[in-house]
Amino acid sequence: MKALVTGASGFLGGAIVRRLVRDGDYEVAILARPTSNLRDLAEVIDRVEVVTGDLTDAASLDRATKGVDVVFHSAARVDDRGTRAQFVAENVTATENLLRAAQRNGAARFVFISSPSALMDRDGGDQIDIDESVPYPSRYLNHYSETKAAAERLVLTSNTPEFSTCALRPRAIWGAGDRSGPIVRLLGRAGEGTLPDLSYGRQVYASLCHVDNIAEACVLAARSEQAGGKAYFIADAERTDVWGFLGEVAAGLGYPMPTRQPNPRVLAAIVAAIETVWRIPLVAVRWSPPLSRYVVALMTRTATYDTTAATRDLGYHPIVDRDTGLAGFLTWLESQGGAVALNEQI
Numbered sequence: 001m002k003a004l005v006t007g008a009s010g011f012l013g014g015a016i017v018r019r020l021v022r023d024g025d026y027e028v029a030i031l032a033r034p035t036s037n038l039r040d041l042a043e044v045i046d047r048v049e050v051v052t053g054d055l056t057d058a059a060s061l062d063r064a065t066k067g068v069d070v071v072f073h074s075a076a077r078v079d080d081r082g083t084r085a086q087f088v089a090e091n092v093t094a095t096e097n098l099l100r101a102a103q104r105n106g107a108a109r110f111v112f113i114s115s116p117s118a119l120m121d122r123d124g125g126d127q128i129d130i131d132e133s134v135p136y137p138s139r140y141l142n143h144y145s146e147t148k149a150a151a152e153r154l155v156l157t158s159n160t161p162e163f164s165t166c167a168l169r170p171r172a173i174w175g176a177g178d179r180s181g182p183i184v185r186l187l188g189r190a191g192e193g194t195l196p197d198l199s200y201g202r203q204v205y206a207s208l209c210h211v212d213n214i215a216e217a218c219v220l221a222a223r224s225e226q227a228g229g230k231a232y233f234i235a236d237a238e239r240t241d242v243w244g245f246l247g248e249v250a251a252g253l254g255y256p257m258p259t260r261q262p263n264p265r266v267l268a269a270i271v272a273a274i275e276t277v278w279r280i281p282l283v284a285v286r287w288s289p290p291l292s293r294y295v296v297a298l299m300t301r302t303a304t305y306d307t308t309a310a311t312r313d314l315g316y317h318p319i320v321d322r323d324t325g326l327a328g329f330l331t332w333l334e335s336q337g338g339a340v341a342l343n344e345q346i
Helices: 012-023 058-065 084-104 143-157 182-192 213-222 242-252 264-279 293-300 307-314 322-335 339-345
Strands: 001-006 026-033 048-052 070-072 107-115 127-130 164-170 229-233 303-305
Touching: 001 012, 001 084, 001 322, 012 026, 012 084, 026 058, 026 242, 058 084, 070 213, 084 107, 084 143, 107 143, 143 164, 143 229, 182 293, 182 339, 213 229, 213 307, 229 307, 229 322, 242 322, 264 293, 293 307
Parallel strands: 001 026, 001 070, 026 048, 070 107, 107 164, 127 303, 164 229
Antiparallel strands: none
């Protein structure tokens, strides 16, 4: 059996590669640009086939999918930086091209890493213990949400008896090895003293997902006979108090927690002004906005997910609990000089 992993230079993609190599059930190949930094694969790179190419290049997709049985597609544009055209090209068109190449070359399974952001309505509110019956919104929060939803639909409608496709929806993947994810970015701002307190005294809960838990779900999804054409929420066993969790990790790193609470109306006006400026392509392609409607929603809306379907169809159960994951995360962050130092490298 042979597996192809995209996004292997990233946090989740790298974790999937290491898990597959460790299990020994697959020959593992990755698609990587010539400029990709594969430092986090150093321990396994000698057991991985590196196919040099790009998701936008049809010839490299054809090379990468030759002889492959399972594709794990985790590569995506995830930042707020970029134009809509860039998000469509990298999240939608690239996924469609990879699907077609994999199917053409005889792959049997395609596991797509989606996101609950695909279901976040631009003007919506809390989503408490929702399941997969929740429909896509009519208005999306940002280009990322819109294009992940579009890519997910492409994946699910490509399912056939010979080519089983599914989508996994983890939120805010965290854990040791995370160099640029949302939690690291927020912690970096906390360490710099620039993170505002957007809780306004309210508890905001989220179903986060430790990186080892979503890697486990990927392996299970590739084996499942019930997953074809379906999407699944994947999450840790514990509900997370978002601001409490940030406080716990910040305290472990010696950072102060934010106390400054901006006026909500002023905040909304600032976000609207920033989003207007970031519609200018020259700005959008060069910098990430300091604040966005999407980030505010992540920090102020409760979002918890029912993982019953993943348990039923995939046999999914979290393999890393909160305390174990947090201890490893703090140790790793300290070894990297803290979240502020990591943010400086982004």
